[in-house]
Amino acid sequence: MLIDHSDEQMMRLLVNATRQAELKGPALAEAHREVGRRLAGSVAQHLILEDVEICHVAGISTGVRVKVGSEPIIVAVMRAGLFVAEGVWSSLPDSSLVLHSDITSLNISPVGGRTVIIVDSVINTGRSIRDVLSAVEALQPTSIAVVALVAYRTNLEALVDEFPDVYFHVARLSDRSYIGKGSTDTGARLFGTTTWSDEV
Template sequence: MTTLHVVDHVLLAHRLAELRDVATPSARFRKLLAEIGAILTLEATRSLPARTTRITTPLTAMEHRVLAAPEPVLVAVLRAGLGLMEGGMQVLPEAPVGHVGLVRDEHTLKPSQYMLRMPPEVRTRGAILFDPMLATGGSAAAAVQRVKEAGAPHIRFVCVVAAPEGVARLAKAHPDVPVYTAALDERLDHRGFILPGLGDAGDRCFGTEG
């Protein structure tokens, strides 16, 4: 699990505790999800390449560090990834946006694609892929594969909670993709849901029923 980065920050943990709480209403859930997405995006972009440029402040000229390349493409795995990506868009407001639509069969737990929309910049900028839950790893591995096929030279995967089974499966399928998460949970239950988890992120985010 060398590709796994569990972000240790008390403000992140505080938000995650409220996000997990079954009593948290949908509107508050969406807000928390976006805030968590912003924190995780900051961590996922920590190693972006930088360069030095000369600027002039009101008092003097100086050398200052800036991004060496344009911001990576932000890609949401529909639909729950939208709420998480909102935080990424706050941190990287100039970044192009893409979407991968996957649905998981509740019996086989295998994903199937129903949509792929990717900006051409993904071929030069790479991507940050957002999906709140890394459970079995099937959907995550499939989503990463779709983004690679679209031409992304490098990908970072951002999720809120991950199960060991999902982390292992994604690492086996795509060992070059680092994972940034707020928590590595205990395990999957018999339905493929993360324990203790936070329930169905999509339904809780948008106030729908599974």
């Protein structure tokens, strides 16, 4: 299922910062985190909450937390997905954050009963997300969500059809396919490697 946030006023403002050419390094990383924090609110609908006693300023009260044993696992895809994933992670108490390269080291026990949230900055061809989705599905989590800052509409719609039980939360849909290189590559802009020989 596709949950598209492209037309939300606040999301448009947040995504605008990530698209500005002069923004790079830590400032661009923080813009990605802000989008992740906002998307975490959408992903939270998949979580199971339970009542818990809290110490309120007026005395003991009832609050909520993510149900113990069902805390989400956030998987950052590629290096560019890291900062959006950090934004999601900072907004979901008691969640875990792993890199996509570590997915094969997870076993059934930490994943069973939990939601897995796969996070990438850009979905273009869909190849990277497809590979991670297949690996995560094999671990049999309770539910799977994909979070992306931007996705190429045509390929994302194909992924939605291919993975009907996965929730895709996207900050912005694009009607053009685009693969950056050097100064136009999201990862290179984030990590300050736009002039490195293997980026150019």
